Amino acid sequence: MALQKTGGKLTTYEIDAGRAAAARANFKKAGLADIITVVEGDAHEKLTQFKDSVDIVFLDADKEGYLDYLNKLLPLLRPGGLIIAHNITPGSADPRYIEAITTNPGLETIVRSGVSLTLKKR
Ligand SMILES: C[S@@+](CC[C@H](N)C(=O)[O-])C[C@H]1O[C@@H](n2cnc3c(N)ncnc32)[C@H](O)[C@@H]1O
Structure with a gap:
């Protein structure tokens, strides 16, 4: 929530589809969906796309x-x-x-x- 004030963004990685969906739903409920990106998959692989x-x-x-x-x-x-x-x-x-x-x-x-x-x- 502090990121709303600083203009920051958060990216989080989750390999488990159920947990990724729950996280997305909770972030949306908290009004943070535009600040937090949930990347589903193996972070070891997905991170290589982060620049x-x-x-x-x-x-x-x-x-x-x-x-x-x-x-x-x-x-x-x-x-x-x-x-x-x-x-x-x-x-x-x-x-x-x-x-x-x-x-x-x-x-x-x-x-x-x-x-x-x-x-x-x-
Ligand atoms: C200890 S929990 C994280 C708890 C979280 N930090 C919190 O405070 O609620 C570890 C999570 O990492 C995920 N995980 C494990 N290996 C992973 C990987 N290679 N890529 C992405 N997520 C992974 C697991 O599915 C699990 O949900």
Whole structure:
């Protein structure tokens, strides 16, 4: 709803047709259908068609896919942009993702309560 004030847009990906339909219906009911685009399908494939600049990424889909999402979205993320990832807990998080967000000198990451917050510095 804050995006109504900032003029921002949100794109979300959902592989499950039922959940995508429920999300679309709820966004419409909330009066946000013109701000939020629900893309149905495998985000790993669908993301390759996304070309816009991105301010914030929120990862909460397949945990083993986080590194691929990072690699695909980092070039689109503007400097100063954020990548927020859920379920960054030992045993749940993909260690390759943790390594990528903590060893890249262009990124700064903190992890709190199972959520990682990564800033793209440049
Ligand atoms: C933990 S839920 C997301 C919950 C959501 N962030 C919320 O707060 O309501 C993960 C979702 O990711 C979807 N998902 C899993 N793998 C996916 C993929 N490869 N592409 C798109 N969606 C995927 C699942 O179907 C599921 O609905």
